[in-house]
Amino acid sequence: MSGRAPDFSLSLRVYYEDTDAAGIVYHANFLKFMERARTEWLRSLGFEQDAIAREHGIGFVVRSAELEFVRPARFNDELLATVRVERCGRASVDLTQNVLHADGTLLCGGKVRVGSVALKRMAAQAMPEPIYLGIRNA
Amino acid sequence: MSGRAPDFSLSLRVYYEDTDAAGIVYHANFLKFMERARTEWLRSLGFEQDAIAREHGIGFVVRSAELEFVRPARFNDELLATVRVERCGRASVDLTQNVLHADGTLLCGGKVRVGSVALKRMAAQAMPEPIYLGIRNA
Amino acid sequence: MSGRAPDFSLSLRVYYEDTDAAGIVYHANFLKFMERARTEWLRSLGFEQDAIAREHGIGFVVRSAELEFVRPARFNDELLATVRVERCGRASVDLTQNVLHADGTLLCGGKVRVGSVALKRMAAQAMPEPIYLGIRNA
Amino acid sequence: MSGRAPDFSLSLRVYYEDTDAAGIVYHANFLKFMERARTEWLRSLGFEQDAIAREHGIGFVVRSAELEFVRPARFNDELLATVRVERCGRASVDLTQNVLHADGTLLCGGKVRVGSVALKRMAAQAMPEPIYLGIRNA
Numbered sequence: 001m002s003g004r005a006p007d008f009s010l011s012l013r014v015y016y017e018d019t020d021a022a023g024i025v026y027h028a029n030f031l032k033f034m035e036r037a038r039t040e041w042l043r044s045l046g047f048e049q050d051a052i053a054r055e056h057g058i059g060f061v062v063r064s065a066e067l068e069f070v071r072p073a074r075f076n077d078e079l080l081a082t083v084r085v086e087r088c089g090r091a092s093v094d095l096t097q098n099v100l101h102a103d104g105t106l107l108c109g110g111k112v113r114v115g116s117v118a119l120k121r122m123a124a125q126a127m128p129e130p131i132y133l134g135i136r137n138a
Numbered sequence: 139m140s141g142r143a144p145d146f147s148l149s150l151r152v153y154y155e156d157t158d159a160a161g162i163v164y165h166a167n168f169l170k171f172m173e174r175a176r177t178e179w180l181r182s183l184g185f186e187q188d189a190i191a192r193e194h195g196i197g198f199v200v201r202s203a204e205l206e207f208v209r210p211a212r213f214n215d216e217l218l219a220t221v222r223v224e225r226c227g228r229a230s231v232d233l234t235q236n237v238l239h240a241d242g243t244l245l246c247g248g249k250v251r252v253g254s255v256a257l258k259r260m261a262a263q264a265m266p267e268p269i270y271l272g273i274r275n276a
Numbered sequence: 277m278s279g280r281a282p283d284f285s286l287s288l289r290v291y292y293e294d295t296d297a298a299g300i301v302y303h304a305n306f307l308k309f310m311e312r313a314r315t316e317w318l319r320s321l322g323f324e325q326d327a328i329a330r331e332h333g334i335g336f337v338v339r340s341a342e343l344e345f346v347r348p349a350r351f352n353d354e355l356l357a358t359v360r361v362e363r364c365g366r367a368s369v370d371l372t373q374n375v376l377h378a379d380g381t382l383l384c385g386g387k388v389r390v391g392s393v394a395l396k397r398m399a400a401q402a403m404p405e406p407i408y409l410g411i412r413n414a
Numbered sequence: 415m416s417g418r419a420p421d422f423s424l425s426l427r428v429y430y431e432d433t434d435a436a437g438i439v440y441h442a443n444f445l446k447f448m449e450r451a452r453t454e455w456l457r458s459l460g461f462e463q464d465a466i467a468r469e470h471g472i473g474f475v476v477r478s479a480e481l482e483f484v485r486p487a488r489f490n491d492e493l494l495a496t497v498r499v500e501r502c503g504r505a506s507v508d509l510t511q512n513v514l515h516a517d518g519t520l521l522c523g524g525k526v527r528v529g530s531v532a533l534k535r536m537a538a539q540a541m542p543e544p545i546y547l548g549i550r551n552a
Contacts (some may be wrong), residue, residue, distance in 0.1 A: 151450075151453075151454075153446070153449060153450050153453055154449060154453070155446045155449060155450075170429070170431045173429060173430060173431060174427075174429050174431075177427075177429055177430070177490075178427075186490060187489070187490060188488070188489055188490040212464070213463070213464055214453075214462060214463060214464040
């Protein structure tokens with residue numbers, strides 16, 4: 001028993017827009033799926049990024065990403081995109097983000113570092129305290 | 139002999155990112171090709187949109203588009219995206235924009251209305267006089 | 277009293293991937309939203325496009341689209357993308373497809389003609405009878 | 415003195431389609447820029463991927479990618495996307511791929527592993543000998 005919370009998970013469908021001429025999901029689009037999952041994960045914690053931008057002038061940007069493309073996803077597949085917090089600092093969060101087929105097969109494994117920035121300057125800035133605490137205590 | 143200036147034309151290459159699982163360019167991407175051509179056409183007239191935004195707070199948005207998808211484009215094809223002005227008003231321009239295969243075959247025919255907007259309000263605003271004149275006299 | 281069935285409607289969320297530097301949904305992406313809605317509409321009628329491709333070698337392509345971009349959509353907005361059949365022929369269907377804000381405001385109005393094609397030849401071919409009837413009787 | 419050949423480099427322009435509501439290039443699109451550079455790099459070596467697919471049934475897929483997003487790119491920026499071979503095996507190639515501003519500033523650094531696959535099975539298969547030799551001797 002780990003006591004660890006289960007990963008956050010977003011259900012997704014592969015549409016034509018996501019695929020390429022090799023008949024599979026274009027690799028860059030896995031980053032889109034991971035970003036959708038982060039958005040919904042933040043929402044699940046009570047944080048709306050448009051409100052955060054408006055009220056605090058803070059946004060989140062991807063600092064780095066390590067991606068393993070394990071198996072292809074195809075048109076019409078149902079996918080799950082997950083979010084697990086590995087480390088939460090004041091101005092950056094390390095996440096494990098995977099994209100799985102709905103049957104549980106790992107398609108793309110990712111390690112993503114997201115940083116908070118002052119949107120006007122696009123420079124690192126600590127995230128608002130409630131968000132920091134919300135992520136840490138999630 | 140029409141006396142008409144030749145259409146502006148931008149050369150493009152189809153990359154994997156542009157295609158879908160049917161093996162052809164995803165239809166929405168023709169709108170991207172047309173927008174790239176508009177950007178390069180404005181640049182050819184001496185107008186840089188980032189400078190226009192910074193100096194005048196003005197941007198261009200697509201008001202309407204009529205698209206006929208005549209033939210498919212495929213991975214690695216060389217394409218031409220054209221711009222021809224049909225009408226230029228103070229706050230909007232009507233363009234014919236086609237995407238052709240490099241061999242001259244019409245792939246997608248478009249009629250696009252572009253409007254100038256005050257970026258802060260996203261509301262129609264006349265374009266700066268030099269741009270208006272530049273487009274009219276092109 | 278029209279007796280007409282209500283439009284099919286798909287709920288969507290605007291993610292960062294959908295927006296552009298003007299702070300709004302990039303215009304071409306409305307075509308993506310409309311295509312997602314068509315996919316889910318066909319699914320709601322019992323038709324999975326990957327199965328149709330596999331069993332019949334038939335796919336659907338967009339023949340033409342008329343789009344009016346009425347108001348901008350923004351990051352994090354909840355949208356509805358609709359499908360209404362205006363005419364259904366043997367090898368093409370005319371649809372009205374709108375994208376609305378969840379509050380009911382029309383953002384983008386579309387008239388889309390979709391054609392069925394033999395995927396190998398990318399040439400027009402009548403859709404399988406059950407699909408034709410399924411769409412006509414929807 | 416390294417004696418090493420200079421990196422292959424592709425010139426790119428940032429269009430509206432590439433940006434997001436934070437006013438910068440959407441992070442996933444750096445992967446698209448890198449893929450365009452790989453396509454043009456292969457072309458510069460004499461290899462057209464559509465011909466390779468047709469004649470050998472072989473395609474290239476991204477196996478893994480490590481990306482550092484160092485600085486943002488903005489609308490209208492001129493960029494360079496580079497390719498340098500770090501290792502070339504029979505069925506995979508390790509590349510360093512960077513995206514730079516035209517002024518030389520590093521924007522995104524990448525390590526990308528590309529694998530050759532039999533397109534029908536999407537399973538690893540050695541690349542055709544001339545391509546292997548072409549890459550090794552480049």
